Amino acid sequence: MTNVDIVNLSRRGFLKGVFSTGALVLGVRLLPGSAWAADQLPLAGATVDSTVFHPGLFLGINPDGTVIIVAHRSEMGTGIRTSLPRVVADELDADWSRVRIQQAIGDPRYGEQNTDGSRSVRYFFDTMREAGATGRMMLIAAAAKRWKVSPEQCTTTLHAVVHSATGRKLGYGQLASAAAKMPVPNKDALKFKSSSQWRYIGKKFVSYDLAGICTGKPLYGGDVKVDGMVYASVEHPPVLGGKVKSHEDRDALKVRGVHKTVLIPPFKPPYAFQALGGVAVIANSTWAAFEGRKKLKVAWDDGPNASYNSPAYRKELEETARRPGRVVRSEGDVEAVFSKGGRIIEAGYYAPHLAHAATEPPVAVAHYHNGKVTAWAPVQNPQAVQEAVAGELGIKKEDVICHVTMLGCAFGRKSKPDFVVEAALLSKALGRPVKVAWTREDDIKFDYYHAVAAMYLKAAVGQDGMPAAWLQRSVFPSLMATFNPNQDYGSSLELSMGWNDIPFAVPNLQIENGRAIAHVRIGWLRSVANVYHAFAVQSFVDELAHAAGRDPVDYQLALNGPARILNLGIKDYWNYGSPYSKYPIETGRLNRVLEMCANQAGWGKRKSGNGWGMGIAVHRSFTAYVATAVQVEVDHKGKVTIARADTVVDAGLVVSPEMVVQQFEGAAGFAAGIARTGEITATNGRIDQSNFNDYEVARFADAPYETRVTIVPSDAPPCGVGEPGVPPFIPAFYNAIFAATGKRLRELPLSKHNLAA
Amino acid sequence: MIQLRVNGVKRTFRGDPKMPLLWYLRDALDLTGTKYGCGAALCGACTVLQNDEAVRACVTPMSALNGARITTIEGLGRHGLHPVQRAWMRINVPQCGYCQAGQIMQAVALLKSKPKPSDEDIEHAMSGNICRCATYPRIRAAIKAAAGESV
Ligand code: FES
Ligand code: FES
Numbered sequence: 084m085t086n087v088d089i090v091n092l093s094r095r096g097f098l099k100g101v102f103s104t105g106a107l108v109l110g111v112r113l114l115p116g117s118a119w120a121a122d123q124l125p126l127a128g129a130t131v132d133s134t135v136f137h138p139g140l141f142l143g144i145n146p147d148g149t150v151i152i153v154a155h156r157s158e159m160g161t162g163i164r165t166s167l168p169r170v171v172a173d174e175l176d177a178d179w180s181r182v183r184i185q186q187a188i189g190d191p192r193y194g195e196q197n198t199d200g201s202r203s204v205r206y207f208f209d210t211m212r213e214a215g216a217t218g219r220m221m222l223i224a225a226a227a228k229r230w231k232v233s234p235e236q237c238t239t240t241l242h243a244v245v246h247s248a249t250g251r252k253l254g255y256g257q258l259a260s261a262a263a264k265m266p267v268p269n270k271d272a273l274k275f276k277s278s279s280q281w282r283y284i285g286k287k288f289v290s291y292d293l294a295g296i297c298t299g300k301p302l303y304g305g306d307v308k309v310d311g312m313v314y315a316s317v318e319h320p321p322v323l324g325g326k327v328k329s330h331e332d333r334d335a336l337k338v339r340g341v342h343k344t345v346l347i348p349p350f351k352p353p354y355a356f357q358a359l360g361g362v363a364v365i366a367n368s369t370w371a372a373f374e375g376r377k378k379l380k381v382a383w384d385d386g387p388n389a390s391y392n393s394p395a396y397r398k399e400l401e402e403t404a405r406r407p408g409r410v411v412r413s414e415g416d417v418e419a420v421f422s423k424g425g426r427i428i429e430a431g432y433y434a435p436h437l438a439h440a441a442t443e444p445p446v447a448v449a450h451y452h453n454g455k456v457t458a459w460a461p462v463q464n465p466q467a468v469q470e471a472v473a474g475e476l477g478i479k480k481e482d483v484i485c486h487v488t489m490l491g492c493a494f495g496r497k498s499k500p501d502f503v504v505e506a507a508l509l510s511k512a513l514g515r516p517v518k519v520a521w522t523r524e525d526d527i528k529f530d531y532y533h534a535v536a537a538m539y540l541k542a543a544v545g546q547d548g549m550p551a552a553w554l555q556r557s558v559f560p561s562l563m564a565t566f567n568p569n570q571d572y573g574s575s576l577e578l579s580m581g582w583n584d585i586p587f588a589v590p591n592l593q594i595e596n597g598r599a600i601a602h603v604r605i606g607w608l609r610s611v612a613n614v615y616h617a618f619a620v621q622s623f624v625d626e627l628a629h630a631a632g633r634d635p636v637d638y639q640l641a642l643n644g645p646a647r648i649l650n651l652g653i654k655d656y657w658n659y660g661s662p663y664s665k666y667p668i669e670t671g672r673l674n675r676v677l678e679m680c681a682n683q684a685g686w687g688k689r690k691s692g693n694g695w696g697m698g699i700a701v702h703r704s705f706t707a708y709v710a711t712a713v714q715v716e717v718d719h720k721g722k723v724t725i726a727r728a729d730t731v732v733d734a735g736l737v738v739s740p741e742m743v744v745q746q747f748e749g750a751a752g753f754a755a756g757i758a759r760t761g762e763i764t765a766t767n768g769r770i771d772q773s774n775f776n777d778y779e780v781a782r783f784a785d786a787p788y789e790t791r792v793t794i795v796p797s798d799a800p801p802c803g804v805g806e807p808g809v810p811p812f813i814p815a816f817y818n819a820i821f822a823a824t825g826k827r828l829r830e831l832p833l834s835k836h837n838l839a840a
Numbered sequence: 841m842i843q844l845r846v847n848g849v850k851r852t853f854r855g856d857p858k859m860p861l862l863w864y865l866r867d868a869l870d871l872t873g874t875k876y877g878c879g880a881a882l883c884g885a886c887t888v889l890q891n892d893e894a895v896r897a898c899v900t901p902m903s904a905l906n907g908a909r910i911t912t913i914e915g916l917g918r919h920g921l922h923p924v925q926r927a928w929m930r931i932n933v934p935q936c937g938y939c940q941a942g943q944i945m946q947a948v949a950l951l952k953s954k955p956k957p958s959d960e961d962i963e964h965a966m967s968g969n970i971c972r973c974a975t976y977p978r979i980r981a982a983i984k985a986a987a988g989e990s991v
Contacts, residue, residue, distance in 0.1 A: 160936030160973045289932045296937030297925045299873020299913030303938060306872035314867070339856050370863035371856075373879070442877055442885060442938040442972045491875070491938025492972045523878040741932065745975075749935055752974020775882040775970060783966045786976045 141193075141214040142171055144222075148242065148256025150177045153185050155193035156203045157463045158292070159441075159490035159497070160749070161805045162742035163203045165291040167211050170738060173283040174215025174276060177255070178242040184291050189465025189485040197464035199498045199607070201705035201803025204738055205661055208801050216273045218262075225261035226253050241282075278798065287741045292489065302489040304461035305446040305520060312448065312516040313342065315509050316372035319361040319529050320349065322385040322768035323603050330362050334378035340371025344379070345512050347505065352568045354604060356471040358505040359529060365513065369520050385768060391602035393435070393535070393764035393771075400537035400599060401431060403558045408595035409572055412583045412653055415591030420543045420552035428630055429541040430623055434615040434831040436763035437533035438772070439608055440780055443491025444526040449506035450516035455482040456507050461490035463498035471500050472507045483507075494609040494753075499531050499565075527778050528770045531606025532763055534559040534577075538619035548631020549641060553589045555623075557582055557616060558597035562605040571598050573612070579657035581616035581704060581810060586670050588644025603765065609753065613704045613810035618831065621700035621814030626827065635818070636681045636699060643701075646671030659705045665800055666706040673708050676731045676795060677701040680710035683793060684729035691822035694718060694840075698818025700811040705803025707734040708795075711751070711811040713787070715819040721838035723820065725755060728787040730808060735799035743804045747792040750808025756781030758813045759833045779834075844908045846871070847915025857903035861895075862886045864902055865912060873913035873941045877970065884969030887942035887949075888912045894949035896968075913941035916948065924948050927986035935973035943969050947983050956987055 143151045152171050158164035168184050171177075187193050195206060219239055226244035227234040230251060237246050245252045278284070295302055320326060332344040342365045349360035364375035421427065447460035449472070456472050465485035473480040490497055506519040521529075536559035542550040563574040573582075573596045583594050608614070628638035649668040658666060681687070681699060691697060694717045701710040712729045728751045737743050760779035764771045772778040813831070820838070821827050828836050842853040846869060853864060862879075865871040865888070877885030879898045886897040889911040916922045921929075924947050934940045943966070950957055950965040957965065962983050971979070 158936075160934075162935075289929075290934070292937065293929055293932065293934065296934045296940050297928045297944065298917055298921070299871075299941045301870075301872045303872075303875075305866075305876065308870065308872075368859070368863055368867040369876075370859050370867070440972065442883070442936065442970065443875070444877075490936060492936045494972075520876075523880070523883075745932070745935055745978075748977060749974045752976055753972070756974070774880055775878050776880070780970060780972060781974055781976075782968075782970060783976045783979070784963050786974050789977055 141211070142175070142218050144218070144255050144259045144262070146256050146259045148181055148254055150175065150182045150255065151185050152182055153187045153193070155187040155196055156207070157198040157487050157490055157493070159198065159463065159493035161746060162290050162739055163198065165288070166739040166742060167203060167207055168291070169283040169288060170208060170211035171215040173281050174212045175218045176239040176241060176282070179283065181242060186487050188487070189469050191466060196466050197498055199463050199495060200660060201805045201807065202660055204801045205706065205803060208738065212275055213270060213273060216275050217268060220268050220274065221262045221265040222255055222258050224265045225258045229253070229261065284738050285736070285740065288739060289741065303443055303491050304459065304488045305443065307448045307459040307488060307518070309448055309450060309516040312518055313513065314366050314369045314372045315363045315506070315517050315519045316369070316376045316522065317347065317361050317363045317505055317519065317525070318376055318379050318381055319359045319525065320383050320385070321528070322383070323354070323388045324349070324386040326360065326384045326386065327362060328382040328384045330382070331380040332362070335364055335375040338371060338375040338378055340367045341375035342366055345509055347508055353566050355566055356467060356499050356501050356504060357475060358501055358508055363505070363509055365509070365517070369518070372520070373522060388602045389768040391765045391768045393766070396535065396602070397433065397537070400535065400558045401433065403597035403599065404431060404537040404539040404556050406597065408556050408558070408597035410593060410595050411578050412592065412594040412651065415552070417552040417554045417591045417593040420591050421541070421554070426544050427541065428544060428627060429539070430626060430829060432538045432615070432619040432622060432829045434536050434618055435761070436535045436603070437608055437757060437761045438527050438530040438763050438778055439494045439496035440527060440778060441490070441492035441494055441496050444523055445496070445502035445521040446519065447503040447506040448516060448518045449503060449510045451476070451507060451511040454478055455484070456510070457484045457486070458503050458507060459486045459488055460500065460503045461488050461493070461497055462500050462503060463490070463493050463495070464500070467498065468500045468503045471504050475504050476507060476511060495607040495611070496530065499606060523775070524773045527772050527774065531565065531604040533608035533614065534562065534605050534612070536615035538615065540619060540623045542627060544627065544631065548627065548633055548638070550589050550627065552591035553587065554593045554595070555582070555620070556595040556597060557619070558599050559612070559615065560599045560601035560605050562607050562611070564601035564605055571600055572596055575655040576657050577612040580612035581620065581702060582612065583653055584649070584651060584656065584668060584703070585620055586649055586668055586673055586703070587642050602768065603770070610704060610806035610809040613702065613806070614757065614813065617700065617702045617704070617810035618813045618817070621702060621811065622817055622829065625698065625814070625818040625821065634687065636677060636686055639677060639701065640674050643670045643674050646674065659803060661706055666802070668703060672733050673701055673703055676708045676710040676733050679793065679795065680712050680729055680731040683731060683791065684712035684714070686712060692825070694823055696819045696821070696823025698815045698820070698822055700815040700818065702807070702811040704807045704810050707732060707802035707804060707807040709807045709811050711808070711815045713812065713815040713819045715816065715823050717820065717823045717838055719840040721840070723833065723838065724784070725787040725816070726789070728790040728812065730790060731793045731795065732804070732807070733795040733797055734802040734804050734807070735797050736801045737794055738801065740794055743794055744792045746804050747808040748790045750806070751790045751812050752781045752786030754809045754812035755786050755816065757809070758816050758831060759785055761832050762834070842902050842906045844905045844910060846910045847912060847918065853902050855902065857901060859902050860898050861888070861900045861902060861905060861910065862897035865897060871912050871914050875938055875941060877939065884942045884946060885939050887945040887969065889945055889949060892949065892952050894946045913944060916944070922948065923989045924951065924982070924986045927982040927989060931978050931982040931985055933975050933978040933982050935975055939969065939971045943971065943979055947979070947986065950983065951987060957983065
């Protein structure tokens, strides 16, 4: 079943007719309206607790037995729009073949909707179970009342309530209207299935949208078409913060299909999710808008960011990394150890900017009408769309309805809805619905870039090669500069990503961060600061192991130390938004995945060298523990093939093993692309890259030929899975290249190096 | 005036002959299964069949298509799912899905010319189709599964 209704939308009514009369909708009054929630309830306070259960918002049952479950998280390929509803369906004891999924609009009453940070299951597993269990108890209560028995004598089988003593049975559809009249049970009265009773959780299943994807159904942002819609393409200022000095559109207007041009004013700092400004070309087709743009002549006032040049900036970062910085964690006294002399090992690492380059470039449709905006867009956070559009247009947040389509990848780019703001601004200017489509060049040149970073690490090692003192410093422009122009050090969020939380048992430890100013929009990209932090730390561990003449796996196990729960002593440790008491750092879990991974990959069975090598790395991020071993072949021309990757992941309880395996397979290929060719640079404030010819991403033969993923069985609380596969892959890959060639590379990407023999 | 067949339906195009097929399919015919990814024949998201060959719709001008027979993802399964689509579902290839129409069309063309492709054939044929979700190993497995099925 697919989501065609997202496209054939009468502007606000695509949920109309979802429910027939007599449906059980937990809180039936909420439902058969235009926007699931927005039109039916007076908006409560501006914000809602992130995981509170709101009966009625997630679940309904029609008298024909159809169960409708709301997916309030965005689907960008993780399968979340299937897996969270599967949790509801499981607790409800619903027949999955009779479930329909309804994508939520942006509305704070759903709780947190920012599908980002690998947290959907972490945050909402319990909530979804509560939603299902509530429905199940109300259905049981309705059946018990009809049979005049006590609810305790009743139970459920698939999609039906049964009276155990007599074998009487009533289907959910038959009970829907009666159940709708039952009181909603209190949260603490809810009865849950035991994990052994789960039908769906932890079992193999595939995406609700699989058939729709394979048959080309209109599911994505660009597939939306609204009556009277025009198409827009925007020429942005090439330097962040630049302004239009003058523009000439005579030739653009001559292009067949072009209607007019519209000036979009520049943003006011902080840029956050505002439109970049520039000149929009309005036309009757996407192509005409693109063609018209080619004929525009715009003179720009670049502003101060025109001074941004990557080689000079790199030098600055690397120099800062060699100077004392702001201390973010300190144990013992590293300087005292260093000053004693002995064996000191130090290294600097460098990782450039990256662009997200989601397969589907930014695109949005918006219609401004009577002071309200309706938008359709592939966004990770529809509530951010409400806020950003409302702020820009000076209207109320609840007057922005944001329909969420499926996302052709996202990686963090689509949690930043500047492109939806553009569409809304243009629709207001034109008085009709507008589709804004970014070209790939726009996407690459006007991203919220993953930060460039320089890291410096230094260790004093003893006779056994183990560090007695460890110092590390990272320097990168912070993504918080997006929201605060004065942000000139790393935020606690970034420093908590594989930097101030390293798990090593070293008596003297100092972790620092240096100052850096952002000159482009900095954003978060799949696994964020873990990318460069894990690259540096896990490369350095490999270097120390080799310097000690020890096996890297044994060395790392010893470095991680005995199984224990780390007490970081860092007040603002972010822990990926989860409470530390529930998700502490456990070195036992870290070492277990490392050992399992080494085992699975056949670590040590084949001797590295002569163009073949295996490397390994282990890293905790988004509360999950992941080890990856990579096997490479390097030919005499320096061409690197990844024959195989092995990944072992402990992500606590896993709702969808199949989708988790897919996430780690995908993360390996994604990370291989970053490591091989990922590099964005700027010259005079302008981004040098433009499309997949000069910003290359992993193609078929660049990814591992094979990725074997093992999930550690666990009933610990569920962890993030969308991102944690990326960080360990990159150092494991580079460590493998060292094993194969003896060349230690300390800079990303691989395309900067010549490995020819 | 350009006359062509799209998914078996006769069509007449009277617009700008320089317009690429991609935008005719998406904006005029509402056949949105064919995707935009780069506009420059670099990613394969827009792959369709022209007669039996895979072409990049984003760089194929309408002027080149008089008399052409175009098949898009929507037309592939007109008479029930194509074996490649079935294999894609069995192997569970897609993640976000955005590139998959292009991947499937490319694979269909490959199997038409080489019913039993080797690893090298597959790598060569699929090298122009980017999947940012990196579903590549499953794409290989699905192509092999489809090749097996069509024996
Ligand atoms: S859109 Fe045609 S190849 Fe990328
Ligand atoms: S499945 Fe997402 S880009 Fe291929």
